[in-house]
Amino acid sequence: MSGNPIISFENITKRFGKTTAVDNVSLTINEGEFFSLLGPSGCGKTTLLRMLAGFEMPTEGRILIDGKDVSTVPPNQRPVNMVFQSYAVFPHMTVLDNVAYGLKMDGVGAAERRERAEEALKLVQLAGYGVRKPDQLSGGQRQRVALARALVKKPRVLLLDEPLSALDAKLRDQMRSELTSLQQKVGITFIMVTHDQDEALAMATRCAVMNRGLLQQVATPSDLYEFPNSRFVADFIGSVNMFEGTLDVDAKDHAIINTQEMGPVYLDHGVTGPEKGTVWAAVRPEKIELHKRTDTPPKVDDAPEGYNVAAGVVKHMVYLGSETNYEIEIAGGRLIKVVRPNLTRWDQEDFELGEQVWISFHACSPAVLLS
Amino acid sequence: MTATTAPVKLKKIAPKTPPGPLEYLRRWPLQLWLVLVGLFLYIPLITLMIFSFNDSKRNIVWQGFTLKYYDKALHNDSLITAFGNSMTIALCSTIISVIIGAMAAIVLWRFRFVGKTAFNAGLAIPIVVPEICMGVGMLVFFAKVLPWPHDLPWPLDLGNIIIAHVSFSFPFVAVVVRARLGSFNRELEEAAKDLGASEFRALMDVVIPHIQPSLIAGGLLAFTLSLDDFVITFFTAGPDTVTFPVKVYSMVRFSVTPEVNAASTILIVVTVLLTFLALKFQGSSALTAGHGADDK
Numbered sequence: 151m152s153g154n155p156i157i158s159f160e161n162i163t164k165r166f167g168k169t170t171a172v173d174n175v176s177l178t179i180n181e182g183e184f185f186s187l188l189g190p191s192g193c194g195k196t197t198l199l200r201m202l203a204g205f206e207m208p209t210e211g212r213i214l215i216d217g218k219d220v221s222t223v224p225p226n227q228r229p230v231n232m233v234f235q236s237y238a239v240f241p242h243m244t245v246l247d248n249v250a251y252g253l254k255m256d257g258v259g260a261a262e263r264r265e266r267a268e269e270a271l272k273l274v275q276l277a278g279y280g281v282r283k284p285d286q287l288s289g290g291q292r293q294r295v296a297l298a299r300a301l302v303k304k305p306r307v308l309l310l311d312e313p314l315s316a317l318d319a320k321l322r323d324q325m326r327s328e329l330t331s332l333q334q335k336v337g338i339t340f341i342m343v344t345h346d347q348d349e350a351l352a353m354a355t356r357c358a359v360m361n362r363g364l365l366q367q368v369a370t371p372s373d374l375y376e377f378p379n380s381r382f383v384a385d386f387i388g389s390v391n392m393f394e395g396t397l398d399v400d401a402k403d404h405a406i407i408n409t410q411e412m413g414p415v416y417l418d419h420g421v422t423g424p425e426k427g428t429v430w431a432a433v434r435p436e437k438i439e440l441h442k443r444t445d446t447p448p449k450v451d452d453a454p455e456g457y458n459v460a461a462g463v464v465k466h467m468v469y470l471g472s473e474t475n476y477e478i479e480i481a482g483g484r485l486i487k488v489v490r491p492n493l494t495r496w497d498q499e500d501f502e503l504g505e506q507v508w509i510s511f512h513a514c515s516p517a518v519l520l521s
Numbered sequence: 522m523t524a525t526t527a528p529v530k531l532k533k534i535a536p537k538t539p540p541g542p543l544e545y546l547r548r549w550p551l552q553l554w555l556v557l558v559g560l561f562l563y564i565p566l567i568t569l570m571i572f573s574f575n576d577s578k579r580n581i582v583w584q585g586f587t588l589k590y591y592d593k594a595l596h597n598d599s600l601i602t603a604f605g606n607s608m609t610i611a612l613c614s615t616i617i618s619v620i621i622g623a624m625a626a627i628v629l630w631r632f633r634f635v636g637k638t639a640f641n642a643g644l645a646i647p648i649v650v651p652e653i654c655m656g657v658g659m660l661v662f663f664a665k666v667l668p669w670p671h672d673l674p675w676p677l678d679l680g681n682i683i684i685a686h687v688s689f690s691f692p693f694v695a696v697v698v699r700a701r702l703g704s705f706n707r708e709l710e711e712a713a714k715d716l717g718a719s720e721f722r723a724l725m726d727v728v729i730p731h732i733q734p735s736l737i738a739g740g741l742l743a744f745t746l747s748l749d750d751f752v753i754t755f756f757t758a759g760p761d762t763v764t765f766p767v768k769v770y771s772m773v774r775f776s777v778t779p780e781v782n783a784a785s786t787i788l789i790v791v792t793v794l795l796t797f798l799a800l801k802f803q804g805s806s807a808l809t810a811g812h813g814a815d816d817k
Binding site: 204205227240256303 | 730
């Protein structure tokens with residue numbers, strides 16, 4: 151999927167006065183990727199994107215596009231184009247003039263301009279809308295105009311700033327798959343900024359998670375979810391049960407984390423972490439199983455008896471159709487989130503509020519986090 | 522409303538509903554007040570207009586309808602010259618005011634610089650300072666600092682008045698344009714640059730179209746301000762240059778003939794028309810360029 155490196159950020163730092171918006175970020179993005187910059191608001195992801203577009207200059211470091219240093223190149227001379235959060239469609243121009251504007255700036259002749267603009271409008275399924283004014287379009291249509299306007303210049307990289315945030319839920323789902331297929335069709339590298347983890351996981355081929363100006367992790371969506379490298383990433387992507395403990399045993403083929411809330415947690419792999427140091431075991435809710443309460447606790451098949459099991463009481467349950475969300479209170483009062491798929495039509499009736507249960511998870515399920 | 526059943530219903534219900542608690546306009550005390558205020562404001566102007574048609578030299582008692590004083594006013598050479606001067610001054614000062622005012626507004630909107638607050642406040646001074654003070658100031662300025670030569674060709678002989686008028690009208694333009702810039706979406710400008718436009722092209726292609734209604738409104742405002750300014754012009758103008766308001770004033774000093782009324786009526790009509798246009802452009806500015814796209 152991904153080819154040669156097309157963009158690299160080299161030790162980029164951006165300060166606004168005393169606040170550091172982006173802190174020593176190094177990142178390489180490859181040709182043909184649908185890359186997503188993900189993070190909570192104020193994490194510096196938009197600043198990073200704006201530096202790539204040329205609207206901000208990095209305080210330190212270099213930005214390379216196709217191996218050329220563009221750190222100080224003004225935005226109108228960079229081979230990147232952007233779809234703005236507000237779409238920024240020029241209100242006093244027709245749709246066609248909007249789309250052709252970039253070509254006009256490049257000195258493309260009127261006839262070719264028109265032809266290419268109409269082609270771009272066809273690409274975003276707005277053929278025939280060229281004569282309209284932006285105020286005659288819906289929000290979704292204006293976004294398509296913004297897309298066509300950026301794509302018509304055949305940029306090396308297309309930048310998208312929170313592209314779906316202004317759309318209503320139904321349109322957002324539709325645009326998600328449309329943007330993905332559009333990207334595959336045109337083969338241009340897309341870089342999308344978003345605060346919505348679902349959006350990033352669903353669309354991107356690779357994501358960078360940022361927090362407080364720092365790059366936390368760069369990985370594929372599934373790696374971000376299954377192999378987070380920090381508590382922040384584990385918590386920001388999806389929901390998680392986190393258990394703090396000390397790394398008591400760290401052997402070649404297994405490890406044991408002694409947690410206060412969950413007891414000893416058995417892992418089927420070594421950690422090579424700080425022996426006797428503080429670590430965290432993070433278990434996703436859907437990886438925890440519920441069992442009817444019996445006298446003997448259930449045994450997890452890849453862990454010795456008595457590990458990765460706890461007794462609890464069903465405190466909350468929410469039926470969501472495809473799955474049911476439970477909150478199980480274990481000894482010490484800690485609430486454990488459990489998601490249970492409804493595999494048959496009767497599954498949601500297996501457990502009821504206040505019922506005594508066992509919870510368990512496999513030795514391969516927890517992610518061990520060192521920070 | 523256009524449905525066939527709706528009007529019937531409305532007609533039956535509308536007169537019966539009692540006025541709501543805040544519908545003061547439907548209670549008689551406020552209606553009376555409204556009428557009184559209207560009369561107070563407009564009776565003098567209406568009287569002036571009516572008496573411009575009065576067939577009497579002294580213009581105290583109504584003698585009958587005539588248009589001869591309009592004819593007389595339009596054939597009064599010095600009055601026509603004064604009107605031409607006023608128009609020239611208003612046109613020149615408007616063009617200069619719009620350019621300077623728009624530039625001042627863009628600077629205030631776009632940049633942060635040392636002394637910005639002072640500059641902002643300084644811009645408001647010509648708006649709030651009493652005209653008489655500015656008039657005396659101009660008199661001293663053109664007498665001592667920059668004596669204006671007498672024998673310059675047209676329209677340079679009006680230069681001192683134009684300068685004076687620009688100095689009090691461009692802040693109005695700046696205020697109007699600045700307000701309009703407040704609703705400008707900066708991403709539009711960035712989008713233009715992103716698509717390859719230089720700083721200047723982005724300004725011309727995106728910013729100027731957005732503020733265009735305010736440029737027109739501000740220009741019309743400057744035009745009317747200049748056209749009917751008396752005090753400052755009176756102090757600034759030399760003995761040879763006479764503007765329309767100054768000429769009317771000098772005519773009144775001899776006697777208030779219907780000719781003065783006729784000349785004033787023409788000025789009122791021109792001013793009202795231009796003000797109306799100015800308001801219309803300013804009002805519609807919220808509906809046209811910019812907003813459709815920014816809101817969502």
